[in-house]
Amino acid sequence: MDESTTADAVVGIVDATAADVTALAAAVEHAGGRPVVDDAPALAARDLDAAVAPGDRALLEYVRARVTAPVLPVETDPSTRSVPAADADDAIATLVDREHDTTTRRTLAVDAPDIDPIRALADVTLVTSEPARISEYTLTASDRVVGQFRADGVVLATPVGSQGYARAAGSHVVAPHTGVLAAIPIAPFATNADDWVVPDDDVTLTVERDEGDVSLRIDDTHVTRIGHGDVVEAAPDDPLRVVVTPQSTGPWPHALEKH
8 A cells, every 4th residue: 555645644734823723733633644833934844745724814824935735724715715613623634534625726926126026825015105195006917018097006916815905996806717817906096997807927016106105015914115116026926735625615705616
């Protein structure tokens, strides 16, 4: 018999929030696996069969740390095929028994002046640091200008992010595996503002006018200040591998997806 099918599954648990990681570790042990509880950067250095991310912050830290093992999201955005907390024990048992499926979610490599590229799962946001201060932005995709506009900011969202802040700003919800991103101005200085769906292969955001400080946020984190003429680049990164069990929700709220 293949040893890889009989060895205990080593399951990382991202210790990033106030979530009850003790209960998750106990569920892994009860199912016959070996839990490794640590922060995401430490887990990236471990040889894991899979991981569990309890909550959105844990999942985003997992993405930024570039952990390569497939991850079971618990109580995260529905678009990530999350498992409800009440079903986590059953999902972990399926994971440890290696009876799960996997799917993927698009991530982006985001680059800007004076930072190392950062991997994003949900969105890239440029926004003025002070309320009601307007800057001017240019959106470019595939080396072509898509739009130039004055606004408080702009959001570029993956399919995961298109169900979050971008949607609240009025953007389209984008289906997984479509190869596109949603882009929308925040509080645009226009009566009929556009928003766009663009290919995800090569997108840039440029600050054309700097009337106030402009902050770059990647997912849930403020990264740096962006100045006049600075360019933020987004390109496809390695997809996030997501564990899918019978307890996983569909990518759309209140809907089911075959897997």
